[in-house]
Amino acid sequence: MKRIITLTVQDRSGVLNRVTGLLQRRQFNIESISVGRTETEGISKMTLVVEVEDEQRLEQVTKQLNKQIDVLKVSDITEKAIVVRELALIKVASSSQLRTEIHGIIDPFRADIIDVSKDSLAVQITGKPEKIDALIELLRPFGIKEIARTGLTAFLRGYQPQVNDFATYSLSK
Amino acid sequence: MKVEAKLEFQTSTVPKTGADLLIDLLINEGVETLFGYPGGAVLPIYDAIYRARGRIQHVLFRHEQGMIHAAEGYARIKGKPGVVIATSGPGATNLVTGITDAMMDSLPLVVFTGQVARSVIGTDAFQEADVMAITTPITKHNYQVQSIADLPRIVKEAFHIASTGRPGPVLVDIPKDISAGNLTEDPKEAVIDLPGYQPTIKPNPFQIKKLADSLSKAKKPVILAGAGVLHAKASAELTAFAEKHKIPVVTTLLGLGTFPADSPHALGMGGMHGTYAANMALYESDLLINLGARFDDRLTGNLKHFAPHAKVAHIDIDPAEIGKNVPTQIPIVGDAKEALLQLSEETAAMDDLEHQAWLEKLEQYKQEYPLWFKHDPNGMCPQWLIQAIHKVTNGEAIVATDVGQHQMWTAQFYTFNKPHRWITSGGLGTMGFGFPAAIGAQMAAPESTVVAIVGDGGFQMTLQELSVIYERNLPVKIIIVNNGALGMVRQWQELMYGNRISESILHTQPDFVKLAESYSIRGYKIDNQEDLIAKLPEIFAYNGPVLVDCRVLQQEKVFPMIAPGKGLHEMIGVKPV
Numbered sequence: 063m064k065r066i067i068t069l070t071v072q073d074r075s076g077v078l079n080r081v082t083g084l085l086q087r088r089q090f091n092i093e094s095i096s097v098g099r100t101e102t103e104g105i106s107k108m109t110l111v112v113e114v115e116d117e118q119r120l121e122q123v124t125k126q127l128n129k130q131i132d133v134l135k136v137s138d139i140t141e142k143a144i145v146v147r148e149l150a151l152i153k154v155a156s157s158s159q160l161r162t163e164i165h166g167i168i169d170p171f172r173a174d175i176i177d178v179s180k181d182s183l184a185v186q187i188t189g190k191p192e193k194i195d196a197l198i199e200l201l202r203p204f205g206i207k208e209i210a211r212t213g214l215t216a217f218l219r220g221y222q223p224q225v226n227d228f229a230t231y232s233l234s235k
Numbered sequence: 236m237k238v239e240a241k242l243e244f245q246t247s248t249v250p251k252t253g254a255d256l257l258i259d260l261l262i263n264e265g266v267e268t269l270f271g272y273p274g275g276a277v278l279p280i281y282d283a284i285y286r287a288r289g290r291i292q293h294v295l296f297r298h299e300q301g302m303i304h305a306a307e308g309y310a311r312i313k314g315k316p317g318v319v320i321a322t323s324g325p326g327a328t329n330l331v332t333g334i335t336d337a338m339m340d341s342l343p344l345v346v347f348t349g350q351v352a353r354s355v356i357g358t359d360a361f362q363e364a365d366v367m368a369i370t371t372p373i374t375k376h377n378y379q380v381q382s383i384a385d386l387p388r389i390v391k392e393a394f395h396i397a398s399t400g401r402p403g404p405v406l407v408d409i410p411k412d413i414s415a416g417n418l419t420e421d422p423k424e425a426v427i428d429l430p431g432y433q434p435t436i437k438p439n440p441f442q443i444k445k446l447a448d449s450l451s452k453a454k455k456p457v458i459l460a461g462a463g464v465l466h467a468k469a470s471a472e473l474t475a476f477a478e479k480h481k482i483p484v485v486t487t488l489l490g491l492g493t494f495p496a497d498s499p500h501a502l503g504m505g506g507m508h509g510t511y512a513a514n515m516a517l518y519e520s521d522l523l524i525n526l527g528a529r530f531d532d533r534l535t536g537n538l539k540h541f542a543p544h545a546k547v548a549h550i551d552i553d554p555a556e557i558g559k560n561v562p563t564q565i566p567i568v569g570d571a572k573e574a575l576l577q578l579s580e581e582t583a584a585m586d587d588l589e590h591q592a593w594l595e596k597l598e599q600y601k602q603e604y605p606l607w608f609k610h611d612p613n614g615m616c617p618q619w620l621i622q623a624i625h626k627v628t629n630g631e632a633i634v635a636t637d638v639g640q641h642q643m644w645t646a647q648f649y650t651f652n653k654p655h656r657w658i659t660s661g662g663l664g665t666m667g668f669g670f671p672a673a674i675g676a677q678m679a680a681p682e683s684t685v686v687a688i689v690g691d692g693g694f695q696m697t698l699q700e701l702s703v704i705y706e707r708n709l710p711v712k713i714i715i716v717n718n719g720a721l722g723m724v725r726q727w728q729e730l731m732y733g734n735r736i737s738e739s740i741l742h743t744q745p746d747f748v749k750l751a752e753s754y755s756i757r758g759y760k761i762d763n764q765e766d767l768i769a770k771l772p773e774i775f776a777y778n779g780p781v782l783v784d785c786r787v788l789q790q791e792k793v794f795p796m797i798a799p800g801k802g803l804h805e806m807i808g809v810k811p812v
Contacts, residue, residue, distance in 0.1 A: 072431060076371065079367075080371055118558065131376040
């Protein structure tokens with residue numbers, strides 16, 4: 063099962079290496095990982111998407127991550143009400159004639175064209191991974207030259223519903 | 236948590252360097268002994284050690300592996316971190332075995348490695364190795380010092396992390412320009428600031444209540460005592476608790492001595508070469524209380540058959556150990572001593588637990604299936620040899636072993652009644668561990684009798700440290716259980732690989748007596764029981780190092796045994812074969 067795990071870590075050298083090394087050693091497959099600074103100086107946040115076999119393995123991975131000295135907090139937020147975003151840059155083959163057509167495709171996705179050259183253009187899109195997947199599929203017929211994705215970043219919504227009145231985000235579909 | 240510590244610096248006529256500061260910090264931590272080997276990248280540190288002579292002792296080993304195992308033995312007996320210094324590159328990589336060993340067996344070490352100067356890190360400079368990357372998976376934590384000003388904090392944190400919670404090795408990598416760099420001002424205090432490191436010491440009272448409640452209902456309770464009891468110094472509490480409620484106790488290999496082996500409630504060691512009573516107690520139990528053991532596969536055997544009828548309570552200071560291998564119904568995170576104290580309070584009113592039938596059954600197992608060996612008039616039985624050493628040392632010696640047959644025979648036949656007498660490489664199973672570990676133990680306990688019981692294979696991996704016991708006149712007694720083979724490998728080849736004895740016979744041996752003599756150490760070669768009985772008192776009465784090459788029966792095997800993949804109830808060789 064796919065899980066989204068966030069880690070609050072101290073911003074010290076080697077901490078990313080510690081986390082990924084630990085996961086590799088214990089044979090967890092990391093699907094995506096994103097790291098960045100937070101509102102607090104010296105504190106960074108990592109968002110991991112990992113494939114885990116079962117609850118017991120999941121518990122083990124969170125405990126092992128928690129054991130790291132530089133790790134302040136580990137949360138499995140998969141089942142929570144969360145905001146999830148990923149950014150992708152997509153370079154599409156395009157001539158000047160196709161530009162309007164592509165624009166018409168990306169507009170409903172609230173994506174932007176951020177670079178144009180003679181035979182290609184670059185699209186920037188932010189959103190849930192499925193939305194990005196959907197746009198990539200639509201752009202594929204034009205010829206995709208390059209894709210760069212950031213991996214997920216996520217946090218809890220400001221309001222956590224007490225009852226199940228809010229659709230949770232699911233990666234497993 | 237934050238801890239502030241005042242530092243007092245010795246004034247010195249030479250300009251103070253990062254290395255001088257480091258030595259001051261170590262002295263401030265109460266470090267008396269450094270286990271080290273010099274080299275290019277630590278020359279500034281060795282210069283500082285020279286200037287600090289008289290204030291701190293440095294012991295020069297002959298190989299980095301030897302010195303780190305010595306530091307482990309020292310830590311085991313002293314109960315505080317062993318401190319190691321090695322140079323960059325090969326010095327550091329030679330420590331890898333010992334660091335991993337300490338990690339697996341939760342021994343506190345603070346390891347300092349030299350590193351090339353910051354200006355050339357990453358250029359494949361002479362004697363450069365990426366020690367941080369190499370040691371990240373085998374240390375509890377590691378640091379590379381980036382500024383002299385960070386040294387007080389890092390040293391303080393390193394000792395704190397190594398010796399608290401679940402102990403373990405912490406490595407501090409020091410670039411040469413840091414140790415050689417001049418101090419611009421004296422840092423006056425170090426502040427530990429580790430918000431991500433807060434070991435749980437006091438267990439959750441609700442969980443303790445749950446365990447007490449389960450205990451009151453259990454018909455077949457058993458305690459499994461591991462090395463966590465040693466680290467918590469909780470042997471007295473364990474003994475009092477088990478004896479009050481008449482709960483039988485199984486110890487792990489590393490837990491030997493946590494509970495007196497001669498107590499009527501002691502079942503001995505569990506696991507692959509454990510006693511029948513211990514393994515059947517684990518197998519048949521309805522309440523298994525794991526106290527500071529990590530359910531290693533050598534203990535559990537096939538997990539499918541491990542304690543199949545038991546409710547499992549697991550007390551461990553490391554939450555990641557709970558539920559790792561064995562599903563646990565009552566998880567208790569905390570220090571073994573705190574847990575036992577709370578549990579004793581909670582169960583104080585329980586006088587008669589109803590498990591008399593269980594005790595009688597286990598007693599019957601103990602009587603019917605004791606550990607055994609057959610005397611052979613034509614040679615020396617290794618098991619008998621261990622018993623003879625027990626006798627001559629009154630069971631009071633500190634005993635260190637390597638890994639293999641001699642290790643198991645010692646675990647089986649040197650009856651450990653007290654904690655902190657037994658030093659062995661449990662988790663990693665390191666050949667070459669025993670002899671240097673005994674050196675460290677002797678340094679930690681100069682008045683104690685220290686015996687290194689080693690195999691002829693393992694001893695040849697670290698025997699160069701004979702220099703150290705001669706140089707320091709450490710009265711370590713080295714007993715080589717010499718069967719001319721890598722005995723445990725051969726045993727497995729005989730039993731599980733169709734008797735195909737592949738590369739496990741040591742066809743040539745050095746003359747160990749001459750070897751000892753070449754290091755100016757007394758050597759004996761003994762190949763029969765009468766000689767051993769005659770010589771042992773003399774060997775142990777002598778106040779200096781002695782090496783004894785004991786030629787034992789070659790074909791002797793370690794029994795009983797659980798074959799790989801089998802459960803605890805499927806032991807072989809329980810009865811004399």
